[in-house]
Amino acid sequence: MTCLPSQPSPKRLGLVIDLDVCVGCHACVVxxxxxxxxxxxxxxxxxxxxxxxxxxxxxxxxxxxxVTPLDLLMGASAGGEVAAxxxxxxxxxxxxxxxxxxDAPCVTVCPTGASYKRTEDGIVLxxxxxxxxxGLCAWACPYGAREMDLAAGVMKKCTLCIDRxxxxxxxxxxxxxxxxxxxxxxxxxxxxxxxxxxxxxxMVAERGGVDLMPExxxxxxxxxxxxxxxxxxGATPLESVEGATGFFGWLDKMLDxx
Amino acid sequence: xxxxxxxxxxxxxxxxxxxxxxxLGARLLNPTDVATHLAFVVALALISAGLLAxxxxxxxxxxxxxxxxxxxxSWLSREGVMAILTFVPLIWVxxxxxxxxTATVQEFYxxxxxxxxxxxxxxxxxxxxxxxSMIYTQLRSVDAWHTWLTPACFLAFSLAGGLLLxxxxxxxxxxxxxxxxxxxxxxxxxxxxxxxxxxxxxxxxLSPTSTPxxxxxxxxxxxxxxxxxxxMTGNYLTxxxxxxxxxxHGNALFAIAVFFGAALPGVLLxxxxxxxxxxSYGAGLILSVxxxxxxxxxxxxxxxxxxxxxxxxxxxFYGS
Numbered sequence: 001m002t003c004l005p006s007q008p009s010p011k012r013l014g015l016v017i018d019l020d021v022c023v024g025c026h027a028c029v030v031x032x033x034x035x036x037x038x039x040x041x042x043x044x045x046x047x048x049x050x051x052x053x054x055x056x057x058x059x060x061x062x063x064x065x066x067v068t069p070l071d072l073l074m075g076a077s078a079g080g081e082v083a084a085x086x087x088x089x090x091x092x093x094x095x096x097x098x099x100x101x102x103d104a105p106c107v108t109v110c111p112t113g114a115s116y117k118r119t120e121d122g123i124v125l126x127x128x129x130x131x132x133x134x135g136l137c138a139w140a141c142p143y144g145a146r147e148m149d150l151a152a153g154v155m156k157k158c159t160l161c162i163d164r165x166x167x168x169x170x171x172x173x174x175x176x177x178x179x180x181x182x183x184x185x186x187x188x189x190x191x192x193x194x195x196x197x198x199x200x201x202x203m204v205a206e207r208g209g210v211d212l213m214p215e216x217x218x219x220x221x222x223x224x225x226x227x228x229x230x231x232x233x234g235a236t237p238l239e240s241v242e243g244a245t246g247f248f249g250w251l252d253k254m255l256d257x258x
Numbered sequence: 259x260x261x262x263x264x265x266x267x268x269x270x271x272x273x274x275x276x277x278x279x280x281x282l283g284a285r286l287l288n289p290t291d292v293a294t295h296l297a298f299v300v301a302l303a304l305i306s307a308g309l310l311a312x313x314x315x316x317x318x319x320x321x322x323x324x325x326x327x328x329x330x331x332s333w334l335s336r337e338g339v340m341a342i343l344t345f346v347p348l349i350w351v352x353x354x355x356x357x358x359x360t361a362t363v364q365e366f367y368x369x370x371x372x373x374x375x376x377x378x379x380x381x382x383x384x385x386x387x388x389x390x391s392m393i394y395t396q397l398r399s400v401d402a403w404h405t406w407l408t409p410a411c412f413l414a415f416s417l418a419g420g421l422l423l424x425x426x427x428x429x430x431x432x433x434x435x436x437x438x439x440x441x442x443x444x445x446x447x448x449x450x451x452x453x454x455x456x457x458x459x460x461x462x463x464l465s466p467t468s469t470p471x472x473x474x475x476x477x478x479x480x481x482x483x484x485x486x487x488x489x490m491t492g493n494y495l496t497x498x499x500x501x502x503x504x505x506x507h508g509n510a511l512f513a514i515a516v517f518f519g520a521a522l523p524g525v526l527l528x529x530x531x532x533x534x535x536x537x538s539y540g541a542g543l544i545l546s547v548x549x550x551x552x553x554x555x556x557x558x559x560x561x562x563x564x565x566x567x568x569x570x571x572x573x574x575f576y577g578s
Contacts, residue, residue, distance in 0.1 A: 002328045002330075002331045002332055003330055003331045004331075019476075029488075053491060054491055055489075055491050055492060055493055055494075056493075057494065058488075058489070058493070061488035061489065061493075062488055063474075063484065063486070063487065063488050063575055063576075064484075064485040064486040065470070065474055065476060065482050065483065065484060065485055065577075066482075066483045066484075066485040067476050067479045067480045067481065067482055067483075068480045068481045068483070069479060069480035070480050070481055087480075089480075090479065090480075091485060092474070092476055092479075094474055094575075096488075096575065105397070105398065105399070107331075108331045108332060109331075109332055109333070109334065109393075109396065109397075110328060110331075110332055110334075111324075111325035111326075111327075111328050111332045111334040111335035111338065112321065112324035112325050112327060112328060112335075113324065113327055113328050114324075130321065130324055131318065131321075132316045132317070132318045132319065132321045132322055132324065132325060133316055133317025133318045134315060134316055134325075134334065135315075135498065136334055136393070138494070138495070138498060138499075139259070139397055139399065139400070139498075139499070139570070140396075140397055140399060141399065141572070142398070142399040142468060142473075142570075142571035142572060143473075143571075143572065143575070144495040144499070144572035144575060147493065147494040147495065148317065148494050148498075150317075150494070152317075153317025153318045154317070154318060210475045211475075212472075212473060212474070212475055213468050213472055213473050213571065213574075214472075215467050215468060215472060216398055216399065216467070216468060216571060217398060224475060226475060226476070226478065226479075227476070227479065229479075
């Protein structure tokens with residue numbers, strides 16, 4: 001049924017991605033691919049996997065962005081134009097998978113009912129037996145969370161490892177999504193956002209977790225913790241002595257006079 | 259967006275077919291003429307060809323029947339349901355005209371057309387084209403499409419094509435209403451292209467709803483630039499949502515579309531309309547067929563550009 005659930009679900013399961021910690025190792029990408037290929041369900045296919053023109057379906061991908069700090073004051077006075085770039089650029093690694101939105105546009109556009117949002121925990125899934133591969137859900141998703149598996153001809157997306165989180169045959173610590181389990185830097189967290197005392201809710205409150213593309217109106221459940229503000233190594237030129245106190249402050253003032 | 263041939267063929271042919279069906283439902287053509295019967299067959303053929311073309315876009319078409327189930331939430335499903343429902347009045351009205359001279363039909367429909375059936379046919383055709391256009395309009399992720407101008411353009415092009423086609427059948431049967439139809443076709447065509455120009459002006463002047471800064475929420479730190487894509491080669495998203503060629507030659511292609519779609523028919527159709535007053539239906543037929551060919555070139559080009567020039571929000575994650 002591709003109508004969204006009429007009431008919010010009692011549990012809102014999702015992920016918190018800590019952009020301050022992610023090192024871009026792609027372990028989550030690989031583990032997700034492996035679990036969804038070697039575990040339960042049909043394999044995530046690759047096309048020309050051993051050739052030059054390799055491509056394939058991945059449910060979780062890590063982008064890398066270079067963020068250059070701007071002098072915001074200068075930018076404002078120059079009418080919003082980029083007047084100067086101040087400070088060294090920062091590299092932020094950005095894992096992105098389905099955000100299991102509250103107002104998921106991919107669910108309502110589906111003509112067959114293959115795309116649905118679970119009423120018990122809010123996970124958005126694809127029923128691969130019903131999917132006709134029209135691709136409209138991928139067009140509707142602004143985040144690019146949905147990809148066509150070209151071999152199977154159906155749309156695939158992050159399942160929040162629904163075949164792991166409720167799986168009694170796994171050890172307790174393994175009952176989290178594959179990407180969360182494998183992250184070596186603890187950049188990914190899984191929990192229930194409907195519970196204000198859960199690990200994810202606490203993290204979001206403390207670090208100011210944000211929605212991606214809030215202007216699209218999708219109300220994503222997954223939250224991203226922004227990189228912390230840091231004083232960058234190259235921000236202060238080597239010749240600067242600002243902040244010198246005591247003897248060296250006095251020495252600086254004396255020598256400036258002469 | 260990747261302009262899939264099957265989708266372009268589907269929207270153009272079905273739009274044309276439903277446009278013709280709408281005009282036929284206006285009961286302007288003589289129900290006993292062979293050309294009118296041919297018109298109903300052509301409308302049916304165009305709609306069927308369009309719907310068949312749309313199934314080539316599916317990777318699992320054997321389950322396509324399921325696409326009729328989610329009409330409560332999905333415009334694509336609504337379009338499928340309306341397309342099938344509209345076949346009923348189309349066959350009913352068309353069938354009545356085939357037997358218009360028989361006593362049974364004369365008894366029920368003295369002027370050869372079922373009145374309510376014709377009305378249902380018009381409503382069905384219009385609503386189906388509207389549903390088709392809403393599939394694209396509803397997508398907030400594509401700024402260019404998310405405007406009332408999108409369904410306005412689809413409906414206007416469908417009507418213009420339908421009037422043009424109907425005038426051809428009127429010329430074929432030496433029906434003086436061909437003059438009116440050709441004149442209306444010209445007006446509808448100009449309206450359609452005017453709406454299209456407004457649509458394109460809006461698209462060109464849009465500032466994107468989503469940017470790399472809003473997509474990553476890293477705008478608070480500074481200017482965001484893609485350093486490295488998630489994988490070296492392309493993927494389904496870059497192939498499907500980020501199409502390059504259309505934008506490079508977009509302006510030139512649109513100029514070509516306007517020339518063939520608006521300018522040429524703007525000359526041919528008034529001439530065709532005037533041919534009726536000189537009783538030269540042959541000349542009128544040739545002129546209107548030429549106008550149709552030009553209209554098709556224009557519509558196929560603008561439909562291709564509709565997809566090729568549209569920016570999808572996901573490109574914000576890929577640095578553009």
